[in-house]
Amino acid sequence: MDALARRLAESHPLPHAVLVDCARRAIASGVPEPGEEAGRLAVLFSRSLVGDVINATGVLLHTNLGRAPLPLRTSGRATNLEFDAESGARGSRHTAVSSLVSVLTGAEAAVVVNNNAAAVMLVLAALASGRGVAVSRGESVEIGGGFRIPDVMEQSGAQLVDVGTTNRTRLSDYEKAVASTRHDIALVMKIHPSNFSVEGFVSSVPVAELAGVGVPVVADIGSGLLDSTCPWLHGRMPAVPQFLAAEPAARQALADGAGLVTFSGDKLLGGPQCGIIAGRADLVAACASHPLMRALRPGGHTLQLLQSALMSFADRTVCDDIPFWRMLSVPVDELRARALAVVKTAGRGSVTDTTALVGAGSAPGTSLPSVAVALDGDVTARLRALPVPVVARVDRNVTLLDLRTVDPADDHAVAGAVRTL
Numbered sequence: 214m215d216a217l218a219r220r221l222a223e224s225h226p227l228p229h230a231v232l233v234d235c236a237r238r239a240i241a242s243g244v245p246e247p248g249e250e251a252g253r254l255a256v257l258f259s260r261s262l263v264g265d266v267i268n269a270t271g272v273l274l275h276t277n278l279g280r281a282p283l284p285l286r287t288s289g290r291a292t293n294l295e296f297d298a299e300s301g302a303r304g305s306r307h308t309a310v311s312s313l314v315s316v317l318t319g320a321e322a323a324v325v326v327n328n329n330a331a332a333v334m335l336v337l338a339a340l341a342s343g344r345g346v347a348v349s350r351g352e353s354v355e356i357g358g359g360f361r362i363p364d365v366m367e368q369s370g371a372q373l374v375d376v377g378t379t380n381r382t383r384l385s386d387y388e389k390a391v392a393s394t395r396h397d398i399a400l401v402m403k404i405h406p407s408n409f410s411v412e413g414f415v416s417s418v419p420v421a422e423l424a425g426v427g428v429p430v431v432a433d434i435g436s437g438l439l440d441s442t443c444p445w446l447h448g449r450m451p452a453v454p455q456f457l458a459a460e461p462a463a464r465q466a467l468a469d470g471a472g473l474v475t476f477s478g479d480k481l482l483g484g485p486q487c488g489i490i491a492g493r494a495d496l497v498a499a500c501a502s503h504p505l506m507r508a509l510r511p512g513g514h515t516l517q518l519l520q521s522a523l524m525s526f527a528d529r530t531v532c533d534d535i536p537f538w539r540m541l542s543v544p545v546d547e548l549r550a551r552a553l554a555v556v557k558t559a560g561r562g563s564v565t566d567t568t569a570l571v572g573a574g575s576a577p578g579t580s581l582p583s584v585a586v587a588l589d590g591d592v593t594a595r596l597r598a599l600p601v602p603v604v605a606r607v608d609r610n611v612t613l614l615d616l617r618t619v620d621p622a623d624d625h626a627v628a629g630a631v632r633t634l
């Protein structure tokens with residue numbers, strides 16, 4: 214085993230202990246050529262390590278590719294995560310992001326947890342455990358990866374009270390549930406159906422109307438658009454894209470009277486994976502002091518990344534600083550020029566107009582104009598086999614490398630990948 218591991222080390226730069234494990238498993242498998250098998254296992258291990266890929270799929274927030282991409286920049290020093298440098302006493306890890314979220318959305322306060330699923334769970338556990346939560350039947354949704362509203366509700370200890378019907382829910386449906394002594398309704402929860410749309414004979418009740426029902430309204434807006442007017446896009450895009458104007462936004466939901474909003478950090482916000490609970494100070498405080506908070510709180514790196522993303526929104530520099538907003542706002546002409554340059558450098562392929570998608574279950578049915586480098590046949594497996602895998606898509610036996618989701622700094626890598634085919 215040791216000899217085999219040492220031989221593997223010549224072609225696989227992996228820790229000795231990992232190579233010994235590959236050798237052990239290869240020998241135990243009883244194949245006639247354990248050396249070959251061990252090499253195969255070493256390659257499989259290398260390729261399973263979390264690392265960079267080039268996203269040329271045209272899906273801006275690709276669920277399988279880490280959703281919103283974000284560069285990691287830390288000095289590696291200790292931080293004032295829970296230290297108040299003013300007083301020298303213990304501080305809160307939430308202070309800075311809470312102030313920033315307030316500035317950006319009008320919320321009185323905010324806390325951050327590991328993802329939006331955790332945010333919804335914590336809100337329900339802290340504010341409605343053992344009590345009822347009214348949810349429209351049309352919003353009792355599954356977000357994917359097992360996030361199903363009835364199940365989350367059950368786990369939190371709150372009781373789901375269905376109101377209305379699948380296609381139509383009226384204000385009176387909520388009012389009836391709240392007035393009924395049978396339910397003891399603590400909250401009304403409005404869940405954005407992020408990943409599907411229903412058309413036809415449908416109606417739902419906006420937050421502004423729900424705000425008068427007598428219990429706090431919690432709006433799970435999902436995608437994390439901070440403000441539907443997108444002031445950070447002024448001067449960068451001719452108009453706010455249609456799909457963004459249709460997304461529920463934190464500032465508007467709170468202004469309409471939502472007691473709390475919950476949203477993901479790594480969808481339209483373009484930040485790290487996390488979930489944000491923002492709104493009324495008393496409701497946020499109840500969440501922050503719940504015992505689950507300790508289990509759901511994010512680490513310092515996450516908070517630093519979120520802080521820097523929020524600073525970019527405040528500075529209105531998101532189109533330069535945050536990859537998602539850069540991808541969204543880059544003009545098509547610029548993409549076409551880049552595609553032409555890639556084709557020229559690679560010496561093969563052609564330039565074609567295409568459409569990109571927002572992804573992450575956000576804005577279903579909307580597409581963005583884009584430009585791709587087109588290659589004959591399906592060459593996606595060969596592109597994925599490169600040291601930095603390039604992930605592309607296939608349409609009618611043509612491989613498309615969509616440049617909207619590629620960082621311009623990676624264009625040379627894409628050209629190099631195409632040339633090697």
Ligand SMILES: *Cc1c(COP(=O)(O)O)cnc(C)c1O
Nearest residue numbers: 328329330356405407435436477
């Ligand atoms: C995405 C989404 C969630 C889950 O958020 P995660 O951050 O992935 O946990 C919950 N609710 C809505 C409405 C969503 O869009």
